[in-house]
Amino acid sequence: MKFNDIVFAGNISNDGKIEIDLKRYLPLNKVFCNGIKKVEYFFINRWIEIEKPFHFNDITARYINISAKKNSEISLTLGSGYYGEEKPEYTKEVCMKSGWTGADGIFSFNIKDGNDSLNQTNAKTLFVFGDTLVGFVSEDNTRTEPLLMPNNTVAYLDGNDPTKKMIDYRINTDERDTIISYFEPNNCSVFQGTIPRFLVKYDEINKDKRYLSGYNPKKVELIFDFVNEKYISHLELLNYYDEITEKFELSKRGVKETKIYYALEDMKFKLLTDYSFNRNTSGDTFEKVDINQECRYIKILITPIQGVGNHYLESNQKEIVFGINKVKFYTDERLLKDIHITCTSIMSKDLQKVWFWLQDGVVIDKNLYFLPLLVGPDTLQPEGLQFRVQDVSMIKVPIVNNELDFNGSFQKPTPLAVTSSKSQWLFGAAIMANTKQAGAKNPDGYVYIYGYDTVGLNRYLKVARTKPELFEDFDSWEFYSNGEWVSELTESSTLLDHISCEMSITPITSGINNGKFLAIYTYDVNTTLIAQSIGETPWGPFSEPKIVFESLEKKRLGGMAYTYNAKAHPHMSNDNELIVTYNVNTYSMEHNIENADVYHPRFVSLKFTTK
Numbered sequence: 001m002k003f004n005d006i007v008f009a010g011n012i013s014n015d016g017k018i019e020i021d022l023k024r025y026l027p028l029n030k031v032f033c034n035g036i037k038k039v040e041y042f043f044i045n046r047w048i049e050i051e052k053p054f055h056f057n058d059i060t061a062r063y064i065n066i067s068a069k070k071n072s073e074i075s076l077t078l079g080s081g082y083y084g085e086e087k088p089e090y091t092k093e094v095c096m097k098s099g100w101t102g103a104d105g106i107f108s109f110n111i112k113d114g115n116d117s118l119n120q121t122n123a124k125t126l127f128v129f130g131d132t133l134v135g136f137v138s139e140d141n142t143r144t145e146p147l148l149m150p151n152n153t154v155a156y157l158d159g160n161d162p163t164k165k166m167i168d169y170r171i172n173t174d175e176r177d178t179i180i181s182y183f184e185p186n187n188c189s190v191f192q193g194t195i196p197r198f199l200v201k202y203d204e205i206n207k208d209k210r211y212l213s214g215y216n217p218k219k220v221e222l223i224f225d226f227v228n229e230k231y232i233s234h235l236e237l238l239n240y241y242d243e244i245t246e247k248f249e250l251s252k253r254g255v256k257e258t259k260i261y262y263a264l265e266d267m268k269f270k271l272l273t274d275y276s277f278n279r280n281t282s283g284d285t286f287e288k289v290d291i292n293q294e295c296r297y298i299k300i301l302i303t304p305i306q307g308v309g310n311h312y313l314e315s316n317q318k319e320i321v322f323g324i325n326k327v328k329f330y331t332d333e334r335l336l337k338d339i340h341i342t343c344t345s346i347m348s349k350d351l352q353k354v355w356f357w358l359q360d361g362v363v364i365d366k367n368l369y370f371l372p373l374l375v376g377p378d379t380l381q382p383e384g385l386q387f388r389v390q391d392v393s394m395i396k397v398p399i400v401n402n403e404l405d406f407n408g409s410f411q412k413p414t415p416l417a418v419t420s421s422k423s424q425w426l427f428g429a430a431i432m433a434n435t436k437q438a439g440a441k442n443p444d445g446y447v448y449i450y451g452y453d454t455v456g457l458n459r460y461l462k463v464a465r466t467k468p469e470l471f472e473d474f475d476s477w478e479f480y481s482n483g484e485w486v487s488e489l490t491e492s493s494t495l496l497d498h499i500s501c502e503m504s505i506t507p508i509t510s511g512i513n514n515g516k517f518l519a520i521y522t523y524d525v526n527t528t529l530i531a532q533s534i535g536e537t538p539w540g541p542f543s544e545p546k547i548v549f550e551s552l553e554k555k556r557l558g559g560m561a562y563t564y565n566a567k568a569h570p571h572m573s574n575d576n577e578l579i580v581t582y583n584v585n586t587y588s589m590e591h592n593i594e595n596a597d598v599y600h601p602r603f604v605s606l607k608f609t610t611k
Contacts, residue, residue: 001026001078001083001607001609001610002078002609002610002611003029003078003079003080003609003610003611004029004077004078005077005078006075006076006077006078007022007026007028007076007077007078008020008022008074008075008076009073009074009075009076010073010074010075011071011072011073011074012033012066012068012069012070012071012072012073012074013070014070014071015070016037016067016068016069016070017065017066017067018065018066018068018074019063019064019065020063020064020065020066020076021062021063022061022062022063022064022076023062024062024083024084024085024549024550025060025061025062025083025084025546025547025548025549025550026060026061026062026078026079026083027056027058027059027060027078027079027080027081027082027083027546027609028056028058028059028060028061028064028076028077028078028079029055029056029058029076029077029078029079029080030054030055030056030076030077031053031054031055031056031066031074031075031076032054032073032074032075032076032077033054033066033068033072033073033074033075034068034069034072034073035068035069035072036053036054036066036067036068036072037053037067037068038053038065038066038067039053039054039056039064039065039066039067040064040065041056041059041061041063041064041065042061042062042063042064043061043547044523044529044547047065053066056076056079057079058079058080058081059079059546060081060082060083060546060547060548061547062547062550064076078609079609080512080608080609080611081546081608081609082518082532082546082548082606082607082608083548083549083606083607083609084530084548084549084580084604084605084606084607085549085604085605085607086602086603086604086605087579087603087604087605088603089163090162090163090579090603091600091601091602091603093162093163093166093167094106094162094167094600094601094603095596095597095600096137096169097136097137097596098135098136098137099134099169099171100129100132100134100153100155100169100171101133101134101135101136101137101143101596101599101600102132102133102596102598102599102600103129103130103131103132103133103153103599103600103601104129104130104131104583104584104585104599105129105130105131105357105358105502105565105583105601106127106128106129106130106581106583106601107127107128107358107360107361107567108125108126108127108128108569108571108572109125109126109128109361109362109363109368109571110123110124110125110126110160110363110571111124111125111126111363111368111399111402111403111404112124112402113363113437114362114363114364114365114433114437114438115437115438115439115571116362116363116433116438116439116570116571117438117439117440117441117507117509117570117571118509118570118571118573118574118575118578119573119574119575120160120439120571120572122159123159123160123571123572124156124157124158124159124402125156125157125158125159125160125571125572126154126155126156126157126368126403126404127154127155127156127157127167128152128153128154128358128361128370129152129153129154129155130151130152130357130358131149131150131151131152131357132149132150132151132152132153132171133147133148133149133592133599134147134148134149134150134153134171134179135147135148137596141595141596141597142593142594142595142596143592143593143594143596147593148179150171150172150179150180150181150182151181151183151184151355151356151357152181152182152183152356152358153169153170153171153172153181153182154170154182154404155167155168155169155170156168156170156402156403160571160572161572170182172406181355181356182404182406183356183358183370183372183395183409184355184356185354185355185356185374185393185411186411187393187411187412187413188340188413189374189390189391189393189413190351190352190354190374191349191350191351191352192349192350192352193346193347193348193349193350194210194211194212194323194346194347194348194349195211195346195348195349196211196222196341196342196343196346197341197413198210198211198326199211199222199324199325199326199327199341200224200326200327200328200329200337200339200341200415202326202328202335202337203417203418203419203420204419204420204421205419205420206419210240210242210323210324210325210326211323211324211325211343211346212240212253212321212322212323212346212347212348213302213304213321213322213323213343213345213346213347214321214345214346214347215319215320215321215347216320217304217320217322217344217345218304219304219344219345220301220302220304220309220322220343220344220345221299221300221301221302221343221344221345222299222300222302222324222341222342222343223297223298223299223341223342223343224297224298224299224300224327224329224339224340224341225296225297225339225340225341225342226295226296226297226298226329226336226338226339226475227338227339227340227472227473227474227475228296228470228473229264229265229294229295229296230294230295230296230331230336230475231293231294231331231332232262232291232292232293232294232295232298232329232330232331232336233290233291233292233330233331233332234288234289234290234291234292234329234330235288235289235291235298235327235328235329235330236286236287236288236289236327236328236330237255237277237286237287237289237324237326237327237328238280238284238285238286238287238324238325238326238327238328239251239254239255239277239278239279239280239285239287239323239324239325240253240254240255240280240322240323240324240325241254241280241281241282241283241325243283246283251279251280251281251311252279252310252311252312253310253311253312253319253321253322253323254277254279254280254310254311254322254323254324255277255300255302255309255310255322255323255324256276256277256279256303256308256309256310256311257274257276257302257303257308257309258274258275258276258277258300258301258302258303258309259271259273259274259275259300259301259303260272260273260274260275260289260291260298260299260300260301261298261299261300261301262291262293262295262297262298262299263295263296263297263299264294264295264296264297265296267296267297269297269299272291272293273289275289279311280325286326286328291329298329300327302322304320304322306320309322310322310323321347322345331475334475334487335487335488336475337415337474337475338414338415338473338474338475340412340413352376353376353377354374354375354376354390355374355375355376356372356373356374356375356393357372357373357375357389358370358372358373359371359372359373359392359428359429359502360428360429360430360431360502360504360567361431362431362433362438362447362471363399363433363437363438364433364437364447364468364471365437365468366398366399366400367396367397367398367399368396368397368399368404369394369395369396369397369471369472370394370395370397370428371392371393371394371395371414371416371427371428371431371449372392372393372395372428373389373391373392373417373426373428374389374390374391374392374393374417375387375388375389375390376388376390389417389424389426390417391413391414391417392414392416392417392426392427392428393411393412393413393414394411394412394413394414394472395409395410395411396409396410396411396472397409412472414474415474415489416428416451416474416489418489418490422455423453423454423455424453424454425451425452425453425454425462425489425490426451426452426454427449427450427451427462427464427489428449428450428451429450429451429452429499429500429501429502429503430449430450430502430503430504430505430567431447431448431449431450432447432448432450432504432505432506432507432517432538433447433448433468434446434447434448434507434538435447435468437468440507441507441509441515442515445467445468446465446466446467446538447465447466447467447468447471448463448464448465448505448538448539449463449464449465449466449477450462450463450464450503450505451463451464451492452499452501453494457524458497458498458524459497459498459499459500459501459525460494460495460496460497460499461494461495461496461497461499461503461519461542462479462480462489462492462493462494462495463479463480463492463495463538463539464477464478464479464480464489464492465477465478465480465485465538465539466478475487479491479492480492480493480495480539481493495535495539495540495541495542496519496521496533496540496542496545498523498524498531498545499519499521499525500521500522500523500524500525500526500564500565500566501525501564501565502565502566502567502583503519503520503521503522503565503566503567504519504520504521504567504568504569504570505517505518505519505535505538506518506520506568506570506578507570508534509575510575511575511608513534516534516535516536517534517535517536517537517538518532518533518534518535518568518578519532519533519534519535519542520532520566520567520568520578520580520606521566521567522563522564522565522566522582523545523547525564525565526562526563526564526565527563527564528550528551528552528553528554528563529547529549529550529551530547530548530549530550530551530566530580530582530604531545531546531547531548532545532546532548532606533545533546548606549566549580549604549606551563551582551584551602553584553598553602556597557584557586557591557595557597557598559586559588559591559595560586560587560588560591561584561585561586561591561598562584562585562586562587563582563583563584563585563602564582564583564585565582565583566580566581566582566604567580567581567582568580568606569581576607576608577605577606577607578605578606578607579603579604579605579606580603580604580605580606581601581602581603581604582601582602582604583601584598584599584600584601584602585598585599586598586599
């Protein structure tokens with residue numbers, strides 16, 4: 001479509017008003033009408049009057065009300081901007097009738113070389129899907145039993161156009177040929193109990209979780225791994241304290257006589273100091289111990305003797321247990337949070353029922369990285385929403401011969417989820433590598449990781465960045481905060497609001513916005529509206545949102561269907577067309593079974609008006 005094309009022509013009725021439905025969202029330029037009095041357009045949930053009634057100034061709209069003289073002719077012309085159209089030929093390729101028959105999430109990567117830029121002609125596309133329905137779809141388009149749902153599946157495509165090559169869907173199975181997910185949580189965040197990981201979980205929801213050794217341990221040793229060698233200026237230890245049971249003097253479980261060691265990469269530990277910690281009687285008193293060493297590891301060795309390694313008097317207490325509430329390590333003023341802990345003794349360690357919901361990822365060198373959400377059940381929520389996001393993990397998968405080597409995968413917990421009574425911060429919703437490997441036109445050498453803070457029903461976009469070689473070291477990450485890059489995740493400032501849990505940021509490499517960055521997201525997560533905003537840099541400022549597409553599945557499918565989590569797929573796109581997807585689901589499993597059209601992604605072609 002061309003700039004200044006006429007997109008509507010008609011006549012003002014006898015009452016001097018006309019209501020216009022353009023049937024889709026379009027950028028608009030001018031209104032041609034004699035005696036025009038008032039022009040307003042509908043945005044999200046309200047009518048907005050344009051400042052100059054004859055000129056839209058590229059506002060994107062579908063529904064328009066105009067007041068003018070009776071019986072006047074009226075026309076609207078196309079402005080400059082983005083607009084979306086359904087791309088049914090792509091959507092058709094994700095409508096399978098047996099085996100893989102739909103999924104609620106889709107991410108794509110060029111795993112041939114990690115080049116995620118537009119205009120790729122020699123790509124190898126990896127699709128990664130979220131919760132997948134595996135089974136058979138009958139001729140009447142209903143799903144039949146058995147119907148299985150692994151939490152993730154993958155697919156490969158030679159090139160980046162599914163209409164030219166068939167998508168090769170892959171479903172994982174175990175040694176008994178039972179269908180399972182490719183990515184299952186197996187890092188320490190899947191456990192609960194008195195595990196040492198809670199020593200370095202500082203958010204509100206974990207503040208009362210603490211470490212306890214087993215009963216009468218022969219050895220109590222804690223080793224803290226900082227991922228890379230770092231300068232550790234000091235540590236602060238909050239000794240064991242349980243406010244609820246303090247009347248039983250349980251703070252005497254707190255550690256006392258210890259030896260503190262440090263080591264470099266070789267793990268050859270050297271004694272730093274003998275240190276005796278005080279009993280914690282207030283619940284919030286941290287004790288500082290100077291370290292002042294470059295190290296990869298710190299080891300705290302607790303003397304496993306009642307009344308020596310803890311604060312009990314052996315004569316009046318049979319319980320022989322050693323406990324700590326929290327330990328903080330610092331590089332000068334920076335609090336470190338990406339710490340892996342091993343220990344020789346734990347009182348309780350229980351496996352939780354949890355699973356992964358994959359977020360975005362990035363190819364770095366010959367590896368694909370993901371930042372999946374760790375999700376657990378929450379039966380207090382309504383059907384279709386009976387889950388609770390608990391944490392964010394990291395998965396690293398080697399790429400071998402243009403496919404993922406799942407046997408070589410590695411995962412770890414991250415400090416990228418912070419939960420309080422009022423909000424929850426999660427990172428990994430979108431990732432954009434502004435690097436040479438990713439094909440960036442003006443690379444600055446950073447990988448940008450986007451997240452959000454959820455307050456009530458609204459999500460506020462945030463961004464972090466790191467160098468590719470430090471992607472696994474979360475203490476190297478910086479968070480954008482009002483013109484500065486800071487170390488604290490919760491200090492990051494808002495770039496956009498009303499964004500979705502999955503979205504995308506794409507470099508613009510041509511046209512009037514060349515050099516800027518295009519955000520694509522579903523306005524408020526699971527509405528029918530796909531929005532775009534343009535950022536001057538990867539961290540903004542971003543323009544006010546414009547609606548570029550309205551999905552029709554909620555009307556077409558009826559029932560409890562909904563759409564959500566729109567995002568762009570740049571390596572599948574070119575300068576003239578950005579490929580966008582959104583997810584379709586329903587709050588009723590019965591609806592999914594009755595209509596196989598419900599549960600698979602939809603493709604959209606996003607274009608810019610030509611001059």
